[in-house]
Amino acid sequence: MALPAIDTVVTFPVGELIASATVVHVAPFGEGLAVIADRTSIHPVDRAWPDQPADPGVLRVDGREVAIRDALVAATDGTELHIGDIPVRPGTDGWTFVVAHVVDGDAEVAEGDEIELEADGEARRALSIGHTACHAAALALNRALAGRWSKAAREDALGSPDFDGIAIATSRIHAMGSVDRYRLNKSLRRAGFDATGLGDELDALAASVDATLAEWVAADARVRVERVGEHLSDRRTWVCELPEGSARIPCGGTHAGSLGELGAVHVAFELGDDAGTPVLTMTTTAQPGAA
Known part of the structure; x- marks a missing residue:
C-alpha cells in the first residue's frame, strides 16, 4: 500500500x-x-x-x-x-x-x-466551550498579573505581559473547562515577574479574573478560527473580538462561536511545588446557560 x-x-x-x-x-x-x-x-x-x-x-x-x-x-x-x-x-x-x-x-x-x-456533537461542543474558556481565562489572567512585572515582557494579544505564554508548563482541555499549570521558576523571576505573596492573594486573583471574564461574556464577544489553508498542517488562529480589541492566538483546536455561549465562567487557583519550583494551577469552569 x-x-x-x-x-x-x-x-x-x-x-x-x-x-x-x-x-x-x-x-x-x-x-x-x-x-x-x-x-x-x-x-x-x-x-x-x-x-x-x-x-x-x-x-x-x-x-x-x-x-x-x-x-x-x-x-x-x-x-x-x-x-x-x-x-x-x-x-x-x-x-x-x-x-x-x-x-x-x-x-x-x-x-x-x-x-x-x-x-460526537455533544462531546465536541463541550470541548469547544472548554477550549474557548481556556483562552479567555489566560488573557484575563495576564491582565490580572500585569502589575507584578518589573521589566518589559513579551506582550499578549491585548498588550498585557504574557504570563500565560511565558510561564505555561501544561494545558489540558476538558468538557466545559481546562486546567493550566504555570512554573514560577528562576527564569521567570529573572524576566521580571515577582511572585512574592502570591499564595496569600489567590482568592483576590480569582475574583479579578472572574470579573474580566464576566465582562467579556456579557459582551458576547464573537469567536472564529482563521486558517491559511484546509490541511492539517496549515496554520490556524483563534480570533476573539473583545471590547478591548481583536485577540489572536495560534491554535489548532475547536471553539465556541462566542463568549456568550460559555455562560458563567469561573477560575480557581492553587499554589503547589514541583521539585522545589512553585507551580500555579488555574482551573477554569464554564457553565453554559448560567448567568
Whole structure:
C-alpha cells in the first residue's frame, strides 16, 4: 500500500461534524488499526502539545458503523508512517501530515473505501466551550498579573505581559473547562515577574479574573478560527473580538462561536511545588446557560 501523499483536509476548524472521505491508507497500530483518509471532521490529539483530546466519533463504511477509539496526528516522509510520536515539526518539507483514526483491529476498512466520519456533537461542543474558556481565562489572567512585572515582557494579544505564554508548563482541555499549570521558576523571576505573596492573594486573583471574564461574556464577544489553508498542517488562529480589541492566538483546536455561549465562567487557583519550583494551577469552569 502506498503511504498518503497529501495532507489530510480537515473540516473541524469550521465546526463541521460530518465528512465524506476516501481511505488512503490502513496500518496496524497497537491492537487496532489506524485509518487515514483524505479528509476528516474528527479533531485529533497532537502529542507534541496534547491540550485538546481527540473527538469521539464513528466511521461508517458499507452500511456498517465503526467506533473511532482515538484520533492522532501522524506524519510520513513517504517511507514510514509515524503515529503520535512525530520526529519533525508540522510543515517540514518532504513530510505529509495526516489524521490517524484508530479503530478496532477486526474492523473491515480498506484502502479505497468511501467512508463517512462523524464526530460526537455533544462531546465536541463541550470541548469547544472548554477550549474557548481556556483562552479567555489566560488573557484575563495576564491582565490580572500585569502589575507584578518589573521589566518589559513579551506582550499578549491585548498588550498585557504574557504570563500565560511565558510561564505555561501544561494545558489540558476538558468538557466545559481546562486546567493550566504555570512554573514560577528562576527564569521567570529573572524576566521580571515577582511572585512574592502570591499564595496569600489567590482568592483576590480569582475574583479579578472572574470579573474580566464576566465582562467579556456579557459582551458576547464573537469567536472564529482563521486558517491559511484546509490541511492539517496549515496554520490556524483563534480570533476573539473583545471590547478591548481583536485577540489572536495560534491554535489548532475547536471553539465556541462566542463568549456568550460559555455562560458563567469561573477560575480557581492553587499554589503547589514541583521539585522545589512553585507551580500555579488555574482551573477554569464554564457553565453554559448560567448567568
